[in-house]
Amino acid sequence: GTARTVGAARVKVTGAGEAAYTAPKSKTAKSAVIPATVKIGGQTYKVTSVAANAFKNNKRITKVTIGKNVKTIGTGAFRNAAKLKTVTIPSNVKTVGASAFRGCTSLTKAVVGRNVKTIGKSAFYGCSRLSRVTVGRSVETIGDYAFYGNKRLKTVSLPASVKSIGKSAFRGCTALTKITLGRNVTKIGTAAFYGDKKLKTIVISSARLKSVGKQAFKGIYTKAVVKTPKSRLSAYKKLLKRAGLPKKAKVIK
Numbered sequence: 001g002t003a004r005t006v007g008a009a010r011v012k013v014t015g016a017g018e019a020a021y022t023a024p025k026s027k028t029a030k031s032a033v034i035p036a037t038v039k040i041g042g043q044t045y046k047v048t049s050v051a052a053n054a055f056k057n058n059k060r061i062t063k064v065t066i067g068k069n070v071k072t073i074g075t076g077a078f079r080n081a082a083k084l085k086t087v088t089i090p091s092n093v094k095t096v097g098a099s100a101f102r103g104c105t106s107l108t109k110a111v112v113g114r115n116v117k118t119i120g121k122s123a124f125y126g127c128s129r130l131s132r133v134t135v136g137r138s139v140e141t142i143g144d145y146a147f148y149g150n151k152r153l154k155t156v157s158l159p160a161s162v163k164s165i166g167k168s169a170f171r172g173c174t175a176l177t178k179i180t181l182g183r184n185v186t187k188i189g190t191a192a193f194y195g196d197k198k199l200k201t202i203v204i205s206s207a208r209l210k211s212v213g214k215q216a217f218k219g220i221y222t223k224a225v226v227k228t229p230k231s232r233l234s235a236y237k238k239l240l241k242r243a244g245l246p247k248k249a250k251v252i253k
Contacts, residue, residue: 001013001014001019003022003023004040005025006038006039006040007025007035007038008024008025008026008029008032008033009021009023009024009025009032009033009034009035009038010022010023010024010025011038011040011045011047012051013040013045014048014049017043017044017045017046018045018046018047018048019038019040019045019046019047019048020047020048020049020050020051020074021034021035021047021049021050021051021054021070022051022054023051023054023055024055024058024061027058027060028060029060029061030060030061030062030063030083031061031062031063031064031065032055032061032063032064032065033064033065033067034047034050034064034065034066034067034070035047035067036067036068036069037067037069046069047067047069047070048069048070048071048072049070049071049072049073049074050066050070050072050073050074050077051074051077052074052075052076052077052097053074053075053076053077053079054074054077054078055077055078055079055081055084056076056077056078056079056080056081057079057080057081058078058080058081059081059082059083060083061081061083061084062083062084062085062106063084063085063086064078064084064087066088066089066090066093068090068092069092070090070092070093071092071093071094071095072093072094072095072097073089073093073095073096073097073100074097074100075097075098075099075100075120076097076098076099076100076102077097077100077101078100078101078104079099079100079101079102079103079104080102080103080104081101081104082103082104082105082106083106084101084104084106084107085106085107085108085109086107086108086109086110087101087104087107087109087110087111088111088113089110089111089112089113089116089136090113091113091114091115091136092113092115093113093115093116094115094116094117094118095116095117095118095120096112096116096118096119096120096123097120097123098120098121098122098123098143099120099121099122099123099125100120100123100124101123101124101127102122102123102124102125102126102127103125103126103127104124104127104130105126105127105128105129106129107124107127107129107130108129108130108131108132108152109130109131109132109133110124110127110130110132110133110134111133111134111136112133112134112135112136112139113136114136114137114138115136115138116136116138116139117138117139117140117141118139118140118141118143119135119139119141119142119143119146120143120146121143121144121145121146121166122143122144122145122146122148123143123146123147124146124147124150125145125146125147125148125149126148126149126150127147127150128149128150128151128152129152130147130150130152130153131152131153131154131175132153133147133153133156135156135157135158135159135162136159137159137160137161138159138161139158139159139161139162140161140162140163140164141162141163141164141166142158142162142164142165142166142169143166143169144166144167144168144169144189145166145167145168145169145171146166146169146170147169147170147173148168148169148170148171148172148173149171149172149173150170150172150173151172151173151174151175152175153170153173153175153176154175154176154177154178155176155177155178155179156170156176156178156179156180157179157180158179158180158181158182158185159182160182160183160184160205161182161184162181162182162184162185163184163185163186163187164185164186164187164189165181165185165187165188165189165192166189166192167189167190167191167192167213168189168190168191168192168194169189169192170192170193170196171191171192171193171194171195171196172194172195172196173193173196173199174195174196174197174198175198176193176196176198176199177198177199177200177201178199178200178201178202178203179193179199179201179202179203180203180205181202181203181204181205181206181209182205182206183205183206183207183208184206184208185204185205185206185208185209186206186208186209186210186211187209187210187211187212188209188211188212188213188216188243189213189216190213190214190215190216191213191214191215191216191218192213192216192217193216193217193220194215194216194217194218194219194244195218195219195220196219196220196221197219197220197221198221199217199220199221199224200221200223200224200225201224201225201227202217202220202224202225202226202227203226203227204226204227204228204229204236205229206229207229207231207232209232209236209239212239212240212242212243213243214242214243214244215243215244216243216244217240217243217244217245217246217249218243218244219244220245220246220249221246221249222246222248222249223246223248223249223250224245224246224249224250225249225250225252226240226245226249226250226251226252227252227253228251228252228253229253230253233251233252233253236251237251
């Protein structure tokens with residue numbers, strides 16, 4: 001459907017009883033609420049998505065409240081929203097699209113809700129002030145470059161649900177000191193933690209890890225310690241050394 005103004009929002013009908021939030025009505029508003037529902041022509045529609053590029057290059061917005069019916073945050077939805085400070089992605093959201101929060105250089109904290117399954121490619125790329133990320137318990141896939149270049153991110157704990165970490169997902173996170181990988185991780189992509197020079201502690205809970213990409217751990221702290229399941233110690237030593245783990249790093253059970 002065509003985008004139209006309803007209250008403080010621009011929305012468009014996307015399907016039977018469903019609508020997408022496409023932009024705030026005001027270009028100068030500092031906060032925005034993605035409503036749960038909107039009324040168009042006497043009919044009520046659930047707002048189930050934040051459209052692609054809805055807040056792209058918005059230099060005013062500092063706070064966004066995401067409504068209870070939103071399931072998808074679209075590609076580039078908040079890209080380069082340079083004053084957005086914190087974001088809470090509620091439990092109803094299932095997908096965070098590619099580059100959704102890319103270049104949000106004022107973002108300090110992100111909470112990814114408990115039902116999000118996919119954090120898209122470059123979703124939080126270049127969020128240079130992001131220091132705290134809570135990853136919800138249903139996330140299965142962390143996309144390529146998802147947290148690339150987040151220079152203030154210090155610790156990350158990935159839930160048991162995570163199966164795949166994309167290439168360069170945490171590359172250039174130069175303040176990162178500890179990463180905990182849950183028990184279902186099977187794949188770590190190329191250069192996933194490349195150049196994370198303070199990364200001293202890596203806990204791998206998974207006994208299912210099959211693939212670690214080239215240079216995944218190249219350039220991390222020279223005397224890093226990797227803790228692995230006892231049964232996989234010998235296999236993981238070989239796997240991690242091939243992935244650029246420094247010679248002085250220890251792999252222990």
